[in-house]
Amino acid sequence: MSETVTLGKALNLGLRRALEADDKVIIMGEDVGKLGGVFRITDGLQKDFGEERVIDTPLAESGIIGTAVGLAIRGYRPVCEIQFDGFVYPAYDQIVSQVAKMHYRSGGKVRIPIVIRIPFGGGIGAVEHHSESPEAYFAHTPGLKVVACASPDDAYWMIQQAITSDDPVIFFEPKRRYWEKGQINRDEASGALHASRVLRSGGDVTLVTYGPMVRTCLDAATAAEEDGRSLEVVDLRSISPLDLGPVYESVRRTGRCVVVHEAPSTISVSAEVAARVTEHCFYSLESPVLRVTGFDTPYPASRVEEEYLPDLDRVLDAVDRTFGF
Amino acid sequence: MGKGGPGPSPDFVQLLSPEGVRVEHPEYAVEFTDEEYRGLYRDLVTVRKLDAEATALQRQGELGIWASLLGQEAAQVGSGRALRPQDMAFPTYREHGVLYCRGIDPIMPLGLFRGVDQGGWDSQAYKFHMYTIVIGAQTLHATGYAMGITMDGKVGTDDGEAVIAYFGDGATSQGDVNEAFVWSSVFNAPVVFFCQNNQYAISEPLERQTRVPLYQRANGFGFPGVRVDGNDVLATYAVTRKAMDQARHGQGPTLIEAYTYRMGAHTTSDDPSRYRIASEVEAWQARDPILRVRALLVREQLADDEFFADVDETAAKQAVELRERVLSMPDPAPLTIFDNVYPEGSPHLDEQREQYAAYLASFEGSH
Numbered sequence: 001m002s003e004t005v006t007l008g009k010a011l012n013l014g015l016r017r018a019l020e021a022d023d024k025v026i027i028m029g030e031d032v033g034k035l036g037g038v039f040r041i042t043d044g045l046q047k048d049f050g051e052e053r054v055i056d057t058p059l060a061e062s063g064i065i066g067t068a069v070g071l072a073i074r075g076y077r078p079v080c081e082i083q084f085d086g087f088v089y090p091a092y093d094q095i096v097s098q099v100a101k102m103h104y105r106s107g108g109k110v111r112i113p114i115v116i117r118i119p120f121g122g123g124i125g126a127v128e129h130h131s132e133s134p135e136a137y138f139a140h141t142p143g144l145k146v147v148a149c150a151s152p153d154d155a156y157w158m159i160q161q162a163i164t165s166d167d168p169v170i171f172f173e174p175k176r177r178y179w180e181k182g183q184i185n186r187d188e189a190s191g192a193l194h195a196s197r198v199l200r201s202g203g204d205v206t207l208v209t210y211g212p213m214v215r216t217c218l219d220a221a222t223a224a225e226e227d228g229r230s231l232e233v234v235d236l237r238s239i240s241p242l243d244l245g246p247v248y249e250s251v252r253r254t255g256r257c258v259v260v261h262e263a264p265s266t267i268s269v270s271a272e273v274a275a276r277v278t279e280h281c282f283y284s285l286e287s288p289v290l291r292v293t294g295f296d297t298p299y300p301a302s303r304v305e306e307e308y309l310p311d312l313d314r315v316l317d318a319v320d321r322t323f324g325f
Numbered sequence: 326m327g328k329g330g331p332g333p334s335p336d337f338v339q340l341l342s343p344e345g346v347r348v349e350h351p352e353y354a355v356e357f358t359d360e361e362y363r364g365l366y367r368d369l370v371t372v373r374k375l376d377a378e379a380t381a382l383q384r385q386g387e388l389g390i391w392a393s394l395l396g397q398e399a400a401q402v403g404s405g406r407a408l409r410p411q412d413m414a415f416p417t418y419r420e421h422g423v424l425y426c427r428g429i430d431p432i433m434p435l436g437l438f439r440g441v442d443q444g445g446w447d448s449q450a451y452k453f454h455m456y457t458i459v460i461g462a463q464t465l466h467a468t469g470y471a472m473g474i475t476m477d478g479k480v481g482t483d484d485g486e487a488v489i490a491y492f493g494d495g496a497t498s499q500g501d502v503n504e505a506f507v508w509s510s511v512f513n514a515p516v517v518f519f520c521q522n523n524q525y526a527i528s529e530p531l532e533r534q535t536r537v538p539l540y541q542r543a544n545g546f547g548f549p550g551v552r553v554d555g556n557d558v559l560a561t562y563a564v565t566r567k568a569m570d571q572a573r574h575g576q577g578p579t580l581i582e583a584y585t586y587r588m589g590a591h592t593t594s595d596d597p598s599r600y601r602i603a604s605e606v607e608a609w610q611a612r613d614p615i616l617r618v619r620a621l622l623v624r625e626q627l628a629d630d631e632f633f634a635d636v637d638e639t640a641a642k643q644a645v646e647l648r649e650r651v652l653s654m655p656d657p658a659p660l661t662i663f664d665n666v667y668p669e670g671s672p673h674l675d676e677q678r679e680q681y682a683a684y685l686a687s688f689e690g691s692h
Contacts, residue, residue: 058504060504063504070465071473074477075473106446108665110448
């Protein structure tokens with residue numbers, strides 16, 4: 001069964017299917033019930049599954065995650081919504097000290113199969129704290145798995161895979177892409193949760209990205225083609241663990257690699273990718289690994305956010321520069 | 326209110342005076358058999374003895390650190406014995422007495438303090454979660470677990486389930502504890518918040534955490550708060566029993582403030598002489614939780630010298646056994662640091678493990 005839906009609707013359909021598949025799955029967060037979430041990702045779910053399975057929580061993020069830990073110990077599989085990226089920090093202690101470490105501390109005897117959904121990234125003209133990309137904080141934490149979906153089909157399947165996983169998963173959703181449409185295949189998942197994927201083949205430069213920048217990089221590849229350059233685009237999909245096998249394979253062919261994300265560059269996902277690509281593909285590289293990222297500033301005011309966000313032109317500029325070495 | 330603690334009043338539940346004399350209370354009473362009175366005494370003496378042994382083990386370098394329960398035996402034994410088998414407990418890192426009363430092997434938490442593990446047990450199997458060191462974090466876990474009990478339909482009957490969350494006076498300043506109060510209140514969760522107010526958060530006195538008596542905080546959250554003499558095992562039992570039974574019957578949370586005193590240091594790394602005076606400690610010695618039960622047993626002829634000797638002897642034997650078992654705890658093998666990071670594993674971590682194994686193997690045969 002194939003149909004065209006928005007990324008937001010695909011998440012909604014995936015959550016619905018997860019709720020149907022396992023009655024231990026519960027959704028909890030601020031405004032997720034009657035309102036259906038501020039982005040309507042949980043639209044209609046409380047009506048169909050009840051207030052005990054789709055829970056409007058008090059307004060305190062540490063409380064959401066901390067009580068989810070207790071529910072997980074009890075045998076539930078909580079799917080927590082953090083309303084915006086910039087509001088996850090009050091829950092940071094519970095995520096990093098409790099969710100991430102419980103299985104390790106218990107010697108493998110206590111599992112915390114929680115999914116924490118976080119809409120992330122900019123581009124929607126929001127006020128401060130609503131456009132951040134905090135994925136590196138979580139990817140730096142052993143015990144957490146971190147993923148980012150980029151297309152409706154991935155949104156539909158990855159959310160279900162994250163929920164059935166016994167690992168705690170931080171699930172980043174590219175909020176500026178919530179309204180973009182694509183095909184979903186409801187019969188079969190197109191890949192494993194933690195597998196990266198080559199979305200477009202090319203022989204000149206490898207673009208590595210995830211989340212909202214996937215669309216930007218695909219557009220850049222289309223534009224580059226008109227200039228006679230063939231770009232390969234890899235969607236990491238999983239940020240922790242990274243699946244860099246396809247990236248190494250690609251870079252060994254292209255000799256050039258550009259990593260793209262919205263988050264600031266310092267101590268970032270792109271820093272990790274660059275280090276590992278350099279280690280694994282050293283003799284194949286024709287140029288240093290370059291990065292196109294947000295700047296090392298706080299996320300700026302929305303009227304200048306387009307300056308901050310990597311776009312097609314900045315990606316192509318970096319591609320050009322890989323030929324300058 | 327002075328450091329000697331509040332006197333008898335309706336707001337301070339006491340059933341046994343420091344002198345070992347029974348005190349009537351309009352709401353609370355205990356009905357124990359003679360054997361049960363003796364059992365409580367035995368528990369109190371045993372947990373103090375095991376605790377002293379652990380402190381000694383730390384002093385001898387066999388434990389990295391120890392958080393002593395000295396002075397808080399009645400709060401822990403009373404509340405611990407008040408739990409029913411189906412109840413769940415979420416401790417801090419000092420609830421060795423509760424753990425013992427739950428029938429759990431006292432060796433279990435010692436791996437953490439020796440540094441050979443970080444807890445390592447199945448919370449559900451023991452109905453006793455692992456120790457939590459981040460202050461107050463476990464109160465949210467307890468609340469979530471209690472919400473799960475409600476969702477499972479396990480409240481509203483005599484065999485319903487309830488949860489007890491332990492924390493200290495310092496923790497009441499934590500956001501997590503206040504969030505747990507909000508959550509438990511609005512979801513009417515079957516959880517009892519058991520605050521052992523031992524007067525100090527390491528060096529900081531109660532006055533640095535609060536301007537109102539802690540049990541009164543519950544009013545603002547919409548559930549009852551009770552202050553109990555934390556050095557009175559009968560009162561802590563009665564108050565906890567009632568609160569837990571109310572919770573299991575669907576009447577929601579209670580905050581219990583067990584008013585007690587940390588007779589020892591915060592941990593073996595602490596030096597309380599820097600922040601409190603000896604006379605204060607002496608004043609609390611007169612309120613010792615064990616002596617008053619012994620006085621009761623003697624006065625009411627519930628036990629004889631032979632019993633008291635046996636209690637001491639048995640506890641001493643248990644302490645020796647504990648010591649031997651601590652000394653024989655093996656250090657974990659180096660590569661176990663990679664175990665159990667993820668239930669479903671990680672290829673990246675597998676790679677790191679292999680690389681480190683190869684590195685270690687490269688030294689084999691060398692001197």
